[in-house]
Amino acid sequence: MKKTIMLIATFGACLAAGAQDVEALLDKNENMPRPPASQAEMRMVITNKAGQSRTREISAWTQTKDGEFNKQMMTFTAPADVRDTRFLTVDWKDPAKADEQAIYIPALRKVRTIGAAGGDSKTGAFLGSDFSFADIGSLDRKYYDAKSAGKETLDGVACVKVEFTAKGNDAIANYGYSKVVKWLAADNATSRQTEFYDKNGKLIKRLVVSGTELVDGKYWQFKKMQMFNLVSGGNTVWEFITSKNLPSIADSYFTLRYLERGR
Amino acid sequence: MRKRHAILAAPLLLGAALSAQTFAPSGYVTAFAYAAPEKSLPIDAAGLRGALNGSGTLGDAVSYGLSLEAYGKAFDMAAAKYGGAVKNSWYAPASFEVTYDEETVFACDLKEAWVGFALGDFDLTVGKQLVTWGQADGTNPTDNINPRYVGTRSVSTAAERKMGIPMVNVVYNLPGNAGNVQGIFIPYSVPNRMPYMGSFLSTAEIPLDVSSMEGGVRAIVYPGSLSVSASYLTILDRYPSDIVAYTTQTFGPVTVTTPSALGHNRQHVFGLDAVWLIGGFDLRTEWAYTMTKDFDGTDPYARNPFVTGVVQASRTFIDGTTTLTLSWSPTYIFNFTKPVVSPMIPVNVRPYYYRLYIGQGYEFENMVGLRAQTKLLNETIQPEAMFLTGLSARDCLATLSVGVNIADGWNLKAGANFYGSFRDPSDVEMKFGTFSNDNLIDADSIYLELRFDF
Numbered sequence: 195m196k197k198t199i200m201l202i203a204t205f206g207a208c209l210a211a212g213a214q215d216v217e218a219l220l221d222k223n224e225n226m227p228r229p230p231a232s233q234a235e236m237r238m239v240i241t242n243k244a245g246q247s248r249t250r251e252i253s254a255w256t257q258t259k260d261g262e263f264n265k266q267m268m269t270f271t272a273p274a275d276v277r278d279t280r281f282l283t284v285d286w287k288d289p290a291k292a293d294e295q296a297i298y299i300p301a302l303r304k305v306r307t308i309g310a311a312g313g314d315s316k317t318g319a320f321l322g323s324d325f326s327f328a329d330i331g332s333l334d335r336k337y338y339d340a341k342s343a344g345k346e347t348l349d350g351v352a353c354v355k356v357e358f359t360a361k362g363n364d365a366i367a368n369y370g371y372s373k374v375v376k377w378l379a380a381d382n383a384t385s386r387q388t389e390f391y392d393k394n395g396k397l398i399k400r401l402v403v404s405g406t407e408l409v410d411g412k413y414w415q416f417k418k419m420q421m422f423n424l425v426s427g428g429n430t431v432w433e434f435i436t437s438k439n440l441p442s443i444a445d446s447y448f449t450l451r452y453l454e455r456g457r
Numbered sequence: 458m459r460k461r462h463a464i465l466a467a468p469l470l471l472g473a474a475l476s477a478q479t480f481a482p483s484g485y486v487t488a489f490a491y492a493a494p495e496k497s498l499p500i501d502a503a504g505l506r507g508a509l510n511g512s513g514t515l516g517d518a519v520s521y522g523l524s525l526e527a528y529g530k531a532f533d534m535a536a537a538k539y540g541g542a543v544k545n546s547w548y549a550p551a552s553f554e555v556t557y558d559e560e561t562v563f564a565c566d567l568k569e570a571w572v573g574f575a576l577g578d579f580d581l582t583v584g585k586q587l588v589t590w591g592q593a594d595g596t597n598p599t600d601n602i603n604p605r606y607v608g609t610r611s612v613s614t615a616a617e618r619k620m621g622i623p624m625v626n627v628v629y630n631l632p633g634n635a636g637n638v639q640g641i642f643i644p645y646s647v648p649n650r651m652p653y654m655g656s657f658l659s660t661a662e663i664p665l666d667v668s669s670m671e672g673g674v675r676a677i678v679y680p681g682s683l684s685v686s687a688s689y690l691t692i693l694d695r696y697p698s699d700i701v702a703y704t705t706q707t708f709g710p711v712t713v714t715t716p717s718a719l720g721h722n723r724q725h726v727f728g729l730d731a732v733w734l735i736g737g738f739d740l741r742t743e744w745a746y747t748m749t750k751d752f753d754g755t756d757p758y759a760r761n762p763f764v765t766g767v768v769q770a771s772r773t774f775i776d777g778t779t780t781l782t783l784s785w786s787p788t789y790i791f792n793f794t795k796p797v798v799s800p801m802i803p804v805n806v807r808p809y810y811y812r813l814y815i816g817q818g819y820e821f822e823n824m825v826g827l828r829a830q831t832k833l834l835n836e837t838i839q840p841e842a843m844f845l846t847g848l849s850a851r852d853c854l855a856t857l858s859v860g861v862n863i864a865d866g867w868n869l870k871a872g873a874n875f876y877g878s879f880r881d882p883s884d885v886e887m888k889f890g891t892f893s894n895d896n897l898i899d900a901d902s903i904y905l906e907l908r909f910d911f
Contacts, residue, residue, distance in 0.1 A: 242834050248865050273865035274483055274910035292681065294634075301616055303589040307684060307734065318777020322836030322862075326777065367737060370776060392776075428835050450679070451630045451637070455573075455580065457520055 216342045216356055220335070223383065227412050228258040231443035235435040236268075240323050243427030250276060250321065255447045262287055265448040266330075269456065276321060282453045283330055293334070295327060298453045305454050317370030324399065324421040324430040328369045333358065337365035343375060348386050353377040366393045382406070384414050398425050410439055478515040484508050487908040491611045495899045502611040504530035508568065517575065522586075524569035524621070528610055532562045539653065549604075549647050550623055551585065559653035561609045568621040582626040587619055588641060590675055590688055591743050592730045596767045596786055598745035599688050599728030602641065602673065604695045608652045608896060613858070613870060613906055622647045636678035636686075643671035646693040648721055652896070654808050661701045661718045669693060675728075682735060688728035693721040697809065698760045699750065715803040722750040722759060739771040754792025758810065761817060762791040779831040784845075786824040793820035798885040811888045811895060818889025819849035837862040850886070851879040852893035870906045 238250040251272040257265040263286050270279040277300070284294040295308035295316070308316055308327050316328040335358075343355035358374040360366050373391040378384070384406045390399040405417025418433040446452055486507035493501035506528040514520045534541060537558040545555045551567035571584030591597030595615065605618040612618060625642040646669040648660070663669045673690035702718035730743035744766035751759035765788040773780045796814040816822070826845040833839070839860040846853040858872030878893035880886060887893040 240835050242837065246837075248835075248837070248862065274485070275862075275866050275868060275908075277483060277910075301614070303587065303616075304592070307679070307682070307732070316777075318773060319832065319836060322832075324835070426835070449630070450634050451580070451628075455520075457514060457517065457573075457575065 216340055216354075219354065219356070219378065219383075220340060223378075225260075226383075226414070228260070228264070229256075229410070229413050229439035230258055231440040232256045232437060233440060233443075234437035237431075237433055237435055238323055239431045241429055241431075248322070249273065250323075255443060257443050257445070257448055267447050267452060270321070278456060279321065280453050280456065281320075281330070282448060282450070284448065289334075289336060295330070296450060296453055305450055316368060323432075324423040324426075324428055325432070326370060328371075329401075329421070333369060333371075333374060337361055337368065338374070345380070346377065348377055351386060352380040353386055354380055379406075382408075382414065384416070399423055413439060478513060480511055480513040483510045483512075483911065485908055485910045487906050489611055489613075489904065489906045491902050491904045493900065493902050495901055501902065502530050504528070504611070506610075506612070506617075510569075519575075520573040522569050522571050522573075524567070526564075526566045526568045528561065528564040528566075530560075530562050530611065532557050532560065539656075548650060549620060552620070554650075564610075566620070570621075578630045578632070580626075580628040580630070582628075583624075585621045585623045586626060587621050588624070588626060588639075590686075590690075590728065592684060592686065592732045593741045593743035593767045593769055594771075594782065596743070596769075596784070598743055598765045598767065599690075599726065599730060601690055601692060601695065601724075601726055601745075602643075604647050604649045607649045607696075609650050611904070613872060613904060620647065620650065631678070634679065636676065638674070638676045640674045641672055643692070645669040646671055646721065648693070648697070649695040651696070654812070657715075657717065657804075658806070658809055659718050660697055661720045663693065663721060673726075682733065684732040686728075686730050688726075690726040690728070692724055692726070694724050694749070694760065695721075696760075696812075698722040698813065700758050700806075713803070716758070716806050716809075719809060724749055737772060739769075739773075741767075741769040741771070743767050752792070754790075754794055757794065757796070758806070758813065760813060761793060763817065764789050764791075775831075778833070779829070782826075782828040782830075784824075784826040784828070786826070788816065788822045788824075790817050790820050795820075796889060798888065808895075814889045815894045815896075816891055818886065822850060822891075823848045824891070845892070847891055850890035850893060852887070852890035853877045853879070854892045866910045868908045868910075870908070871904070873901075873903045875901050 232255070234254050236252040236254060238252060239247055240250070241247045249272070250270055252268050253271055254266065254268045263284060266283045268281045270276045279300060280298040282294070282296045286293060296305055297308060298305050317326050319325070320327050320330055338358040338360055340356055340358050343357040346353050346355055356376045356378060358376070360372045366372050370392065371390050372393050372395055375389045376385055377387040379386055385403050387403065388401040389397055392398045400422045401419055402422070403416050403419045406414060409415045415437070418431065420429055420431045422429045484507060486505060488505055490503040491501045506526070508524055508526040510522070510524045512520065512522040539559045541558045543555065543557050545553065548554050551570070553565050554561055555563040567585060569586055571582050571586045573580060573582040588602045589600060590602060591600040603619045603622055605620060606612070610618070623644060627640045629638045631637055645665050646663050648663065671692040673688060675686055675688035677684065677686035697719035699720045699722045700716040700718070701720035702716070703714050704717040705712060705714045725748040726745050728743070728745045733740045744764065746764045747762060749760045749762050752762055754761045765786070767784060767786040769782055769784045771780055771782040796818055802810055824845055824847050826843060828841065828843040830839065830841045841858050843856045844853065855875045855877070856872065858870060861869045863869055876892045876897045878887050878890060878898060880893065887898060888895055
């Protein structure tokens with residue numbers, strides 16, 4: 195099984211850590227229950243250093259098949275100048291299969307696949323937000339070594355720090371990060387905070403997750419996350435307005451056909 | 458023309474009948490002002506353009522879309538060159554235009570009116586619509602389905618130059634996100650909307666019969682980080698490309714026969730394009746071989762067969778905020794005969810003759826370009842600069858623009874286009890250059906647009 199650390203790929207799915215041992219902790223995280231499908235309405239508020247804000251509203255669907263894949267389709271519904279922009283992410287668990295990202299740009303009426311460090315680089319900003327395309331997918335552990343970085347209390351919650359260090363330049367080219375540090379709550383194993391370091395080892399972004407709760411008695415999900423860009427001084431709040439776990443969802447939501455046509 | 462409106466009405470009425478299920482309105486308004494430094498007026502064009510759009514669904518299987526586009530430009534009656542007459546016409550199905558002094562001053566166009574059906578793995582779309590082919594950026598030799606407004610409207614985006622046309626569009630979606638196969642049928646040809654070419658020449662109306670039917674197929678597949686498509690399209694040349702009528706005039710003892718009406722030749726376009734994401738580069742290429750009526754190149758008043766392509770390599774820097782793109786776009790003309798600039802060409806045909814050879818003035822033309830784009834302040838400011846030059850024509854185009862997202866739905870765009878030639882101004886070959894021809898060489902422009910989307 196490909197070991198991945200999901201950043202956002204499933205709504206509110208959070209990393210879990212049940213042991214001090216990092217490998218055991220991460221193995222448990224990667225197998226934590228996720229709903230087979232979900233639907234959500236989300237709001238993204240992008241604020242620049244001057245305090246000017248722009249708001250994006252998003253409808254999204256996910257599909258998870260344990261041990262096989264996580265899929266996500268997002269459709270921007272507002273404002274009007276980005277309406278009908280759609281974004282598909284497929285994270286395959288099989289290490290032999292490359293993860294897929296594609297975006298539909300309505301002004302061009304074209305589907306574009308997102309590649310590593312190409313014209314539509316994964317390290318580029320996701321529709322002007324402080325999240326990169328790579329942040330929307332997952333951090334593949336085959337590119338990163340993980341180790342414990344001690345313990346720390348965040349907002350009164352005891353956390354275990356896990357440090358992911360890039361194994362080589364490919365990882366940095368793909369994700370834009372030489373190091374990622376995550377704070378995992380010791381009691382319920384949810385992710386509380388993540389820090390991202392650029393290729394020179396400089397801290398550039400901090401992700402803070404809040405509103406974590408247990409849903410349907412088995413799924414840890416959060417309400418809100420906020421990415422602070424420590425270089426530009428801006429930040430992006432991404433919050434769930436509504437979300438609903440579903441027993442199943444049609445495969446057709448996660449196709450290039452849906453991406454292009456919206457149906 | 459009445460028959461053509463009737464054909465269009467069927468999907469419209471069906472779409473309206475279905476609108477009770479869901480309906481999502483949208484649209485935009487753009488205020489624009491264009492200045493032409495080399496013309497006498499400080500403001501060459503100013504006005505408003507916009508669109509009202511609506512789309513909806515009936516269950517999962519049926520959908521529909523409507524788009525009504527309008528364009529209005531202020532005009533100066535004192536600057537009339539061609540008599541200053543106001544004329545109106547239905548220049549394409551459900552597309553109405555008012556001209557003053559042979560320039561478009563108002564137009565209202567039902568750009569899209571279609572009904573879509575999802576039938577298993579098939580998508581069927583019927584009605585007036587837009588179809589985009591080709592995976593290259595900006596330059597798309599295979600994207601010839603929809604005609605365009607060529608020099609008749611002041612717009613800053615290629616998408617706004619496209620005209621919707623009636624067609625039947627069928628897509629078969631391959632399983633597993635592998636790609637799709639598309640077939641289109643266009644019941645009759647709609648040409649590009651062109652500027653006035655002079656009182657001597659008219660354009661023959663395209664007949665509503667089998668001879669003007671068009672169609673094509675395209676297959677696109679996505680194997681891994683590669684994306685490849687192949688296409689075939691048979692159309693009538695969107696530009697006038699044949700002389701279909703002559704007039705005979707007698708001047709004393711001399712009788713002169715000269716062309717008086719232009720038509721559109723049949724073309725067969727074979728396309729191939731690919732995108733490959735590798736080694737940190739985004740590589741795009743797109744090629745088209747166009748077979749024309751004058752296959753042996755013996756008719757000086759008809760377009761020769763040609764192959765044209767583009768190769769683009771992009772690389773992103775500075776955390777994805779800045780992209781540099783290098784491009785090479787060659788064009789090779791088969792059975793080439795060098796066009797001539799000669800007094801032997803009747804004076805009334807010269808504008809057409811020169812226009813015909815724009816892009817066909819050289820057997821082998823190589824266009825090279827460099828584009829730089831960047832995104833600042835969370836993509837609220839997006840400057841872009843591009844330089845293109847034709848190595849045989851020795852001409853060039855430089856563009857600069859900056860887009861500013863003022864607020865949600867509000868965007869400001871300012872830009873400039875400069876056309877140039879490295880030839881001496883007296884060199885008649887300037888007329889055959891893509892950027893140095895008579896239509897463009899003095900058409901430098903600076904523009905400002907404010908767009909509101911709702």
